[in-house]
Structures are given as structure tokens and as C-alpha cells.
Amino acid sequence: xxxxxAIYLKDYKKPEFSIKDVELVFDLYxxxxxxxxxxxxxxxxxxxxxxxxxxxxxxxxxxxxxDVKLGESHYSYVDEKLTISDVPAAFxxxxxxxxxxxxxxxxxxxxxxxxxxxxxxxxxxxxxxxxYLDRPxxxxxxxxxxxxxxxxxxxxxxxxxxxxxHDSFDERHGVTWFDPHPKxxxxxxxxxxxxxxxxxxxTTASGEHVELNIYCDLGNESKCSHAMKSLKEAMTWxxxxxxxxxxxxxxxxxxxxxxxxGAMENKGLNIFxxxxxxxxEDTASDMNFMGIQSVIAHEYFHNWTxxxxxxxxxxxxxxxxxxxxxxxxxxxxxxxxxEVQRIEDVxxxxxxxxxxxxxxxxxxxxxxxxxxxxxxxxxxxYEKGAEVIRMIHTLLGEENYRKATDLYFESFDGQAVxxxxxxxxxxxxxxxxxxxxxxxxxxxxxxxxxELWYHQSGTPKIHVQEDYYNNTFTLSLTQKVxxxxxxxxxxxxxxxxxxxxxxxxxxxxxxxxxxxxxETEEFxxxxxxxxxxxxxxxxxxxxxxxxxxxxxxxxxxxHDKNSFVRYESAQSFAxxxxxxxxxxxxxxxxxxxxxxxxxxxxxxxxxxALLLELPTISTLMQRQKVIxxxxxxxxxxxxxxxxxxxxxxxxxxxxxxxxxxLNQDIDSLSMGERALKNRSLRLLSALxxxxxxxxxxxxxxxxxxxxDRVVALDILENITELLSEMALSDFYSKYRDDTLVMNKxxxxxxxxxxxxTLERVIALQDDEVYDEKVPNLVRSLIGVFAxxxxxxxAKDGNxxxxxxxxxxxxxxxxxxxxxGLCAAFKIYEKLNETNRMMMKGELERVVSTQSxxxxxxxxxxxxxxxx
Ligand code: BES
Ligand code: ZN
Numbered sequence: 056x057x058x059x060x061a062i063y064l065k066d067y068k069k070p071e072f073s074i075k076d077v078e079l080v081f082d083l084y085x086x087x088x089x090x091x092x093x094x095x096x097x098x099x100x101x102x103x104x105x106x107x108x109x110x111x112x113x114x115x116x117x118x119x120x121x122d123v124k125l126g127e128s129h130y131s132y133v134d135e136k137l138t139i140s141d142v143p144a145a146f147x148x149x150x151x152x153x154x155x156x157x158x159x160x161x162x163x164x165x166x167x168x169x170x171x172x173x174x175x176x177x178x179x180x181x182x183x184x185x186x187y188l189d190r191p192x193x194x195x196x197x198x199x200x201x202x203x204x205x206x207x208x209x210x211x212x213x214x215x216x217x218x219x220x221h222d223s224f225d226e227r228h229g230v231t232w233f234d235p236h237p238k239x240x241x242x243x244x245x246x247x248x249x250x251x252x253x254x255x256x257x258t259t260a261s262g263e264h265v266e267l268n269i270y271c272d273l274g275n276e277s278k279c280s281h282a283m284k285s286l287k288e289a290m291t292w293x294x295x296x297x298x299x300x301x302x303x304x305x306x307x308x309x310x311x312x313x314x315x316x317g318a319m320e321n322k323g324l325n326i327f328x329x330x331x332x333x334x335x336e337d338t339a340s341d342m343n344f345m346g347i348q349s350v351i352a353h354e355y356f357h358n359w360t361x362x363x364x365x366x367x368x369x370x371x372x373x374x375x376x377x378x379x380x381x382x383x384x385x386x387x388x389x390x391x392x393x394e395v396q397r398i399e400d401v402x403x404x405x406x407x408x409x410x411x412x413x414x415x416x417x418x419x420x421x422x423x424x425x426x427x428x429x430x431x432x433x434x435x436x437y438e439k440g441a442e443v444i445r446m447i448h449t450l451l452g453e454e455n456y457r458k459a460t461d462l463y464f465e466s467f468d469g470q471a472v473x474x475x476x477x478x479x480x481x482x483x484x485x486x487x488x489x490x491x492x493x494x495x496x497x498x499x500x501x502x503x504x505x506e507l508w509y510h511q512s513g514t515p516k517i518h519v520q521e522d523y524y525n526n527t528f529t530l531s532l533t534q535k536v537x538x539x540x541x542x543x544x545x546x547x548x549x550x551x552x553x554x555x556x557x558x559x560x561x562x563x564x565x566x567x568x569x570x571x572x573x574e575t576e577e578f579x580x581x582x583x584x585x586x587x588x589x590x591x592x593x594x595x596x597x598x599x600x601x602x603x604x605x606x607x608x609x610x611x612x613x614h615d616k617n618s619f620v621r622y623e624s625a626q627s628f629a630x631x632x633x634x635x636x637x638x639x640x641x642x643x644x645x646x647x648x649x650x651x652x653x654x655x656x657x658x659x660x661x662x663x664a665l666l667l668e669l670p671t672i673s674t675l676m677q678r679q680k681v682i683x684x685x686x687x688x689x690x691x692x693x694x695x696x697x698x699x700x701x702x703x704x705x706x707x708x709x710x711x712x713x714x715x716x717l718n719q720d721i722d723s724l725s726m727g728e729r730a731l732k733n734r735s736l737r738l739l740s741a742l743x744x745x746x747x748x749x750x751x752x753x754x755x756x757x758x759x760x761x762x763d764r765v766v767a768l769d770i771l772e773n774i775t776e777l778l779s780e781m782a783l784s785d786f787y788s789k790y791r792d793d794t795l796v797m798n799k800x801x802x803x804x805x806x807x808x809x810x811x812t813l814e815r816v817i818a819l820q821d822d823e824v825y826d827e828k829v830p831n832l833v834r835s836l837i838g839v840f841a842x843x844x845x846x847x848x849a850k851d852g853n854x855x856x857x858x859x860x861x862x863x864x865x866x867x868x869x870x871x872x873x874x875g876l877c878a879a880f881k882i883y884e885k886l887n888e889t890n891r892m893m894m895k896g897e898l899e900r901v902v903s904t905q906s907x908x909x910x911x912x913x914x915x916x917x918x919x920x921x922x
Contacts, residue, residue: 064370071103074195083203092185109182109189110137119149168313171248181240192471194237202229208247244321259300271310278333289352320357336719340762353383373420377440394618407434414881417512426913442598459484504549513537528580547574553596556587561614593617636690660727664734695741709735716758798835805839841879852893859897870908877914
């Protein structure tokens with residue numbers, strides 16, 4: 056089948072044509088849209104005779120070459136390619152075609168979200184709008200006119216600055232937009248609708264005024280203020296930290312309800328999933344507020360890392376995404392709690408990326424091939440990509456990193472480049488007169504050795520051995536690098552490893568960033584007068600798995616000054632304790648005592664809430680050779696109950712002192728109080744006593760924040776059927792008209808550990824509020840269920856069957872959503888025999904489905920190791 060052909064990085068060829076500028080006219084109607092596309096095209100290669108334009112499902116009306124209408128003998132349209140033969144060295148090509156946005160359920164190209172026309176063109180959506188050289192290394196200047204019914208679509212938007220309004224016709228009107236910055240087609244955007252907005256302004260460091268607008272459905276304007284505040288914070292931060300200013304007169308953000316992803320950085324016209332824009336104290340949780348701040352910033356930061364400098368081809372995706380995630384993580388760390396941000400980022404990396412990296416879908420942050428590019432917006436490209444940039448930052452140090460990014464922007468502004476170009480800039484800044492510089496760390500930085508991080512997959516394990524003798528501490532490291540998915544051997548990595556040696560009072564004797572580059576390596580520290588404790592991979596300086604022979608988790612969780620290692624030690628100690636329970640051993644009292652110590656700590660409250668969190672099911676599952684969920688759930692329940700019993704009074708005190716039901720503020724202290732008291736409440740809920748249930752019910756009914764309400768709802772759902780039914784129906788009747796809040800309702804039920812969850816999920820599909828065409832709802836009902844290990848992996852196989860049915864069904868509506876749902880099957884190989892065989896049957900059923908999309912085919916065939 057030709058559509059399943061893989062695309063290879065090694066086959067990259069420069070485009071044979073360039074498009075200097077393009078003029079687009081969109082005539083939007085209720086049934087169809089007429090697109091007029093006029094391109095000034097130039098041959099870039101003498102040998103090129105015909106031009107091949109990308110073009111999916113387009114109804115061609117007219118083709119004109121330099122004002123001569125082309126007959127059908129001059130072009131062919133087959134297999135998503137429009138080929139025009141015998142074209143001159145430079146020409147004007149005019150194409151008129153028809154599309155049907157109202158029928159577009161894939162949500163790629165031009166589509167309708169409710170009554171709003173909007174676009175999503177990354178990576179290859181533009182070819183569903185009009186024929187084009189739809190690849191990121193073709194950059195052109197766009198002028199766009201949007202024409203539509205004046206009443207239904209008073210707001211007409213596209214990229215760049217507004218240049219003209221056309222009011223000459225009665226019922227219809229038009230607006231022309233001009234974007235002076237050349238850009239690839241994936242950054243093109245259009246919006247038309249009857250929208251409300253909030254407006255503000257920003258003055259750049261060089262004194263340019265920028266108009267800021269956030270558009271949303273009418274009535275939601277008051278929920279946009281946090282997003283607006285975040286946008287201004289992001290603009291200021293990029294000026295201060297990277298010296299980057301905004302470059303247009305206007306910055307527009309539009310919130311839509313139907314969106315496959317989180318948000319999109321279209322030049323001057325970001326389009327957002329409303330989940331990442333709309334928030335107020337009554338309907339959004341603290342996590343939602345934080346998410347908005349970081350996603351608004353992320354898309355804003357793309358203006359320089361993605362738009363001004365873009366990717367040469369889609370294999371370079373991490374060039375913009377890894378870097379921009381690193382930038383948004385740094386931004387959030389600067390504005391909020393650095394320690395909490397780091398832990399959350401690492402948690403996310405391990406839950407998603409480590410699982411992917413240990414599966415047959417593992418790939419380098421710069422992949423070598425793909426069938427559907429949509430499948431490569433992965434945790435590996437994004438989150439591991441960000442870790443790779445972070446390591447560069449650590450290796451260079453703040454000052455040289457800034458010099459390096461300045462050089463990157465100077466050298467490549469306006470171009471479509473590769474990760475090697477980026478690494479070149481990083482390397483230049485680490486040199487003095489062409490030689491590797493003795494930098495702040497005291498090492499020359501060999502970025503050519505570092506390059507392996509872009510081309511290898513899998514998470515390296517670093518075995519750590521310590522020896523202390525005669526005042527000398529010796530650290531021996533061995534790298535175990537897993538084989539690639541195809542079985543080939545991979546090389547040891549080059550990375551920074553931040554360590555410290557700690558004395559018995561908890562003080563650092565020394566802290567050092569070691570440069571590790573060989574398979575086995577020894578670091579010797581002299582003049583260490585007492586036996587130290589090792590603190591390793593501080594701040595998670597490299598995305599690796601540490602295996603330690605000796606460890607003193609109890610000491611480190613009490614005394615390490617590095618907030619990350621302290622957290623890590625608490626987690627590791629809990630993991631060890633839980634694994635012992637799973638092996639039939641008694642609960643380790645030393646862990647229980649250390650946990651008690653944490654309860655009394657006087658530290659940042661959000662950080663404390665993290666210290667008190669028991670390891671996730673996923674963490675424990677990843678350590679099993681053969682995955683079996685039951686013992687994990689049992690051990691966790693047992694330990695939680697024991698801790699709650701032992702520390703009931705302390706936990707109650709933590710709860711009552713931090714529970715302020717009327718406080719709706721979202722400053723870090725208020726959020727910290729909520730995080731800590733909710734952590735305490737969750738631990739206490741293991742007691743399942745009337746006293747605790749009473750506290751939870753009170754919190755549900757009296758608290759003014761969504762954070763508190765959702766936590767209470769979730770606890771009730773898991774421990775008391777009767778009260779949860781009451782709370783749930785109360786919640787439903789209050790929020791049934793607010794889909795963003797209803798997502799929380801669906802996900803609470805889908806994540807429930809209570810008996811009968813699958814049956815209720817099945818029934819909820821018939822709820823009036825549920826709509827299979829809205830990605831957020833699918834994610835919160837079906838996607839969340841697929842991560843409910845208890846019920847998804849139920850021994851009767853019904854969870855697998857349900858998900859497989861949904862994937863097959865949703866694939867006909869929205870292949871990108873369907874292949875996203877396949878993620879839950881990635882652990883297939885590691886499952887116990889019973890579950891694995893049942894899952895195999897379902898995966899085989901999916902992959903043999905008639906006219907399956909290439910998106911789903913690619914993922915499932917990799918999981919099953921077909922071909
Ligand atoms: N460029 C992406 C959006 C995108 C990805 C569009 C894939 C189409 C296909 C955007 O910058 C992005 O990365 N969005 C993330 C959120 C971000 C904060 C990590 C998303 O949508 O999940
Ligand atoms: Zn991005």
C-alpha cells in the first residue's frame with residue numbers, strides 16, 4: 056500500500072522550487088469554502104521540469120499559469136500530488152479550489168469548531184486547504200483575505216498585521232491581513248467567527264507597541280485574564296532572558312473547543328484549545344492555571360524558536376519543540392517554584408518518556424523515519440528533547456549558553472535549519488580561538504560526542520559504585536546503554552552528572568558537575584576526612600536511570616540540601632519499601648520513621664506535598680520485569696493505610712491548618728496550602744473512616760476552589776458509593792453547560808478504582824454532554840480510562856476490547872486522536888502472559904481493520920513488531 060510508505064531523513068532533498076509570495080482569498084460559506092491561491096514561484100534547480108504540489112482531497116476548479124488557463128492535459132492530480140508539467144523558470148500560478156470545512160472531522164486544515172472557522176496546519180494540514188509545497192523549508196510571505204457573512208462572522212483573522220477592511224458588500228464583508236515575515240505553510244492560520252475578546256497592550260524593550268487580543272466564545276471573556284497576564288509575563292521574560300522581542304504590531308490568540316492538541320504557534324495568530332486559555336477560580340484548578348501560564352508562554356516562545364528560525368524538515372522537530380519546552384520550563388521555574396517545577400518536569404518525563412523509550416515505539420529525539428508525522432509529536436521529541444537542551448545549558452553554563460543562543464539567532468534568523476546548525480552555535484560559544492574552552496566547570500566541552508543524544512534511543516542506566524578508603528572517595532560509573540529497537544548496539548553517552556559528597560551533619564563537603572563520557576569511568580576525590588554520603592544526579596542533571604549499590608535514602612531524604620535528590624530519595628525509599636511488601640515482607644519501620652520526619656519539615660508547602668507523595672503505579676510498573684498490577688495496588692494500599700494510621704494526628708493537623716475553604720487566591724502560598732492539605736487528605740482517605748469521609752464531604756460542599764472540589768470528588772468516588780453519587784450529581788447539575796468542567800467529571804469517573812468503572816464509562820458515552828468529535832471529551836473519558844491500570848488491564852480483557860473498539864471507531868473520524876489512544880498499548884511486550892495474549896488479540900484485530908489510517912497502523916504495527 057503506497058500510503059504506508061515510510062519517509063526517511065536520509066532521502067532529504069532541497070526543494071526544486073521556491074515560493075516568493077502567496078496571496079490567498081478565502082470565501083467562506085455555510086456549505087463550502089472557495090480558496091483562491093496565487094503564488095509567485097521560482098525554479099531553484101535547472102533540471103526541474105514539472106512542479107509537484109501537495110494536495111489532499113481538494114476539488115480543483117481552475118488553474119492558471121501566468122494568466123493562461125491550463126487544460127487538463129497540462130496537469131495531473133493523483134495520490135495527493137498535483138503535478139504541473141513544463142513550467143518556466145519563474146511563474147505565477149493561480150489555483151482556485153473548493154473545500155468543505157464543515158465536514159472536516161480530522162481537525163486538520165480548515166475546519167469548524169462549533170460555529171468558529173479555524174485552521175490547524177502543522178505539520179501537513181495546509182495541503183488540505185490548497186495545493187502547495189507543504190514543507191517547512193519553503194518559506195514565503197503571505198497576504199490573506201477572508202470574506203464571510205458579516206453577521207455570523209464579524210471577526211475575521213489571519214497572520215500578521217491587518218491591512219484592509221472590505222465593507223462594500225451588504226451581507227458579506229472581508230478583511231485583508233499581511234504577514235511580512237516569510238514563513239512555512241504550517242504556520243498559516245485563519246479564524247472567522249462571532250467572538251468575544253479581551254484586549255491589552257505591550258511595549259517592547261525597543262519601544263514598539265503591540266496590540267494583544269485574546270478571542271473566545273461570547274460570554275467567556277472574563278475567563279481570559281489569567282491567559283493575558285501570562286502572555287505579558289512571557290513577553291517580558293523572553294526579552295530579559297534571551298534578548299528576544301516581538302516583531303509584529305499585533306498578537307492574537309483564539310480559544311476553540313475542538314482542537315487535537317494543546318495549542319499552536321501560528322505567526323501572530325495562535326490557536327488554542329480552550330482548555331489552555333479559559334480559567335476562573337470557580338471552574339479551573341491550580342493545575343489548570345499553571346498549565347495555561349506555561350502553554351501560553353510555550354507558544355509565544357516559538358515566535359523565535361520555531362517561527363523566525365524554523366525546521367528544515369520534520370525530522371528536525373526537536374529543534375523547535377525540545378528547545379521551546381526547555382524555554383517554557385525555565386520560564387515556569389523562574390516565575391514559580393524552581394524546585395517544584397524541576398520535580399514535576401522529571402515526573403512527567405518518567406511517566407511518559409521513559410515508558411515510550413522502553414517500548415518498541417522508542418525513537419531518538421531526532422527520528423530517522425516516519426509513516427505519519429503526526430505520530431512524532433512525542434514525549435521523546437518534546438520532553439527528552441528539552442532534557443538534551445538542559446544538558447547543553449549545564450555544560451556551557453548560563454553565560455556561555457546565552458552567548459550561544461545569541462549566535463544561533465544571529466546566524467539563522469529567517470532560515471529553516473537542522474539540529475546540527477543549533478549544535479554548531481552551541482559548540483562555537485564553548486570555544487576560545489577555535490579551541491575547546493576551559494569553561495566554568497573546568498572541562499572542555501566536546502559537543503560532537505554529545506551529538507549521540509540526537510541519534511540514539513532508550514534510557515541509559517548508570518551503575519554507581521562507591522569506595523571510601525584512606526581519606527579517598529572513589530566513584531565508579533558504568534554505563535549500560537540499551538540496544539536500539541532494531542537490535543543494533545548503541546554507544547555510551549557524554550553527559551553532565553552533578554554530584555555532592557555530604558558529611559554526617561548534612562552539609563556538602565563538595566559539589567561537582569562531572570563530565571561522563573566513557574562506558575566505565577572512575578572519579579577520585581582526595582582529602583575527604585570522614586566517610587561521606589553520596590548525592591547523585593542532583594537536579595536530575597541527565598535523563599538517565601541511576602542504579603546504586605550502596606545508598607542511604609533515609610539520610611538523604613532527611614538531610615540532602617538538594618531539593619531534587621531529597622525528593623528522589625524519598626521516592627526511592629518508598630519504592631524499596633513497597634517492593635519489599637510485594638515480596639511478602641513486613642513494612643520497613645525505618646521508612647515509616649523517615650516519612651514521619653518529612654511530615655514535620657518546614658519547607659515550601661508545594662514541595663512538601665511532593666515529598667509526601669507515594670510512588671505512582673507507573674513508577675512501580677516500570678521496574679517490574681513482567682508487569683502485574685494487582686500486587687502493586689495491594690502494596691500501595693497497605694502502605695498508605697499504615698502511614699495514615701501511624702500519622703493520623705499529624706496528617707489531620709496538616710489538613711486543618713492548611714485548609715482555607717474560602718481562599719480562592721492563586722499565589723504560590725495559597726496553592727501550596729491546597730496542595731499540602733489535599734495530599735494529607737488523600738493519605739488520610741486510606742483509612743476510609745466516617746471521620747475522614749465527613750471531612751471530604753465538607754470540603755466538597757464548602758470549598759470555593761475547583762482544586763478542592765475535584766480532589767474531594769475523586770476521593771469520594773473511590774471510597775464511598777453513596778456520597779459520591781450525591782456529589783457527582785450535584786457537580787453535574789452545576790456544570791453541565793461548561794464542557795471544560797465536564798471534562799473533569801468524565802475523567803474522575805474514568806479514573807475511578809471502584810467496581811463497575813468500565814460499565815459506567817460505556818454508559819457515559821450516551822450522556823448529552825459527551826461528543827466523540829470533541830477531542831477533549833474523548834481524552835477525558837476514553838484516554839483517562841486507558842490509563843486506569845486497574846480497570847483497563849482487568850483480567851477479563853474487557854478493557855482492551857473496549858479501547859480497541861474505540862480506536863477503530865474514532866479512526867474513521869479523527870486518525871490523530873485514534874493513534875493517540877494507542878499509547879496505552881505500548882507496554883504490551885512487558886505484560887504478564889494472560890494480559891499480553893488478550894492484548895495481542897485486540898491489537899491484531901485493530902491492525903487488520905479495513906482502511907485503517909496510517910497513523911494507527913504505524914503505532915500498532917510497531918507495538919506488534921510487524922515487518
Ligand atoms: N507546535 C505544537 C502544536 C502541534 C503539535 C500542532 C503537533 C500540530 C501537531 C505546539 O507548539 C505544542 O507543542 N503544543 C503542545 C503544548 C506544549 C506546551 C508542549 C501541545 O499542543 O500539546
Ligand atoms: Zn511547541
